[in-house]
Amino acid sequence: MELTAFPQKIVFIASDHAGFALKNALTAYLTPLGWQVQDIGTHSKTSCDYPDFANALCLAMQDSGNPGILVCGTGIGMSMAANRHKHIRAAVCTHEFHAEACRLHNNANVICLGERVTAEGLACRLVHLFLTTPFEGGRHTRRLEGML
Numbered sequence: 001m002e003l004t005a006f007p008q009k010i011v012f013i014a015s016d017h018a019g020f021a022l023k024n025a026l027t028a029y030l031t032p033l034g035w036q037v038q039d040i041g042t043h044s045k046t047s048c049d050y051p052d053f054a055n056a057l058c059l060a061m062q063d064s065g066n067p068g069i070l071v072c073g074t075g076i077g078m079s080m081a082a083n084r085h086k087h088i089r090a091a092v093c094t095h096e097f098h099a100e101a102c103r104l105h106n107n108a109n110v111i112c113l114g115e116r117v118t119a120e121g122l123a124c125r126l127v128h129l130f131l132t133t134p135f136e137g138g139r140h141t142r143r144l145e146g147m148l
Helices: 017-033 050-061 076-082 096-104 120-132 139-145
Strands: 010-015 036-041 068-072 090-092 110-114
Touching: 010 017, 010 050, 017 036, 017 068, 017 110, 017 120, 036 050, 050 068, 050 076, 050 110, 068 076, 076 090, 076 110, 090 096, 096 120, 110 120
Parallel strands: 010 036, 010 068, 068 110, 090 110
Antiparallel strands: none
């Protein structure tokens, strides 16, 4: 049985048109691993606005305790939109260390990825690390409380 850093194996996922293909690839990767993937959209490559999908994912996550994955062209726009929500700690991850550190030290609950800058295989590895790395707590808890 695979470990998970989250209480349930439920993950929310959303993208804009620029992240549509990677969103679908990540869903295909996670489903056989036993994750229930809640797809918030978009459901096509038709041009759309990333804040709409970041906001919808953040609202769906509210009070759930489940993680989220946001995908756009670079991950940056999604992270900026998501971090406007008080209950969200979204991190753009482009390297394995980012995916581990954002969980260990920052208790991130949303990983943001860019389809135009992250290969599919690396994106799957980043998501795996994000979903299985626990928050360390300790001194990091005090630091997170200072962000309020």
